[in-house]
Amino acid sequence: MERKKILICADMTKTDWHPLHHVKGAMENLLAPFYDLTFTEHFESLGVAGYQAFDLVIFRVENYMDKEGTWPSITNDIVTYVAEGGRIFMPHLVAATFSDELAQMFGFRFRMHPPMEEIRFTIPDPSHPAVRGLQNFSLFEERMQLIYDLHTPREVFLEMETPAGKVPAGWFARFGQGLTAYLVPGHDHQTYTDPSYQQLFLNIVGTMLGEGGEPL
């Protein structure tokens, strides 16, 4: 059977906060046994057809500002790609949601996060394919404070405990013919080597690729 192809957009040379090299080895260990991986930080020139050459895009991009001049066309390409049936998974990083259209598409905008802390993640529906085999778990992570778009019909598979109560921490959202996913945890190597996180990450990727259950 032909292996599915995943494009991973990430920061390689602009490495202020979440450089790819912190997690690249862990990502490869996790995904490469099952999928063909392509890493790039020059997705700005890919175009829609460039994204469509892959079965899934993982968007782990932060240094959006260095692409400011090309960001409007990147936004159009990503909106078009997903509307036409593409699938994009954005673990942890939030820069894409500085774009209005992508904030709507993913269903949130970033507000801030406090210093790293122990966060309890909980599972609202254990039968959901994204959390298969998982129980509630904790990670030393950045607790993203997000402004949720109240109109987005999100399918929440992970929540996190906060002083204000439980809030969505992982979800799928349909967009046109495509699908998006966002996941709060994913800051660094420590998270990417946590067994619960690894299982969750694989489940999300597998679900988005239609392996063993479709979301929504």
Place this chain on the structure above:
Amino acid sequence: MRQAILLGDYEEHKQIPHPVNGIDVSIREIFESDFPVEIMEDYQHLTIEKLSGCNLLICSPAPTRWQEKANPSVLSAILTYTVNGGAVLGLHSALSMTVHPEMGYLFGAFSGSHGPAGLLDYTPTKAGHLILDRGCAPFTQEEEMLPVAFDEFSKNRQILYDYPYGETRIPAAWTLEYGFGKVACTTLGSHPAALANSSSRRLIRRMGLWAADLL
């Protein structure tokens, strides 16, 4: 050659809310000197290819029909057309399209059910918008009150007209950008008579031309 497409549904034997009967005539008259308007009723088959040569997509579907006909492929065509530089004009019933949230993102607003019809006093805002030239005066029109909940992530949304309703003011016409595209939306146009007066016609024409970069 320039061209506009109007998405709408004709009422024939079975009664439907907000049929395009009569609205089609008004819209063709409003844009008579600008472009021909093709009425598209089988919009369940709408494709990006169909829209690629379209200068303005005007949306006025019957809500019940939209719910039957809309599908992910139609949503994809409208989103892709708009984000890549298309022009969209939404009339009253366009907000019923927001049962699919993607259309709410596109129009910058979501709507619940409308209130009773009555005389509403439409007033131009001080937005300083290209659409609002000196000819855009206040006017009164019988129309259904339609509450509007803006999507807070919309890009460059500007309110053009509103009307007082009880203690509040309800937005009645606005513009926004979506990707490289331009979107104008009004809650005017629930029935043909609402498009009969010269003020609403003038406003709708200027909104359509603005979206189409022809103003």
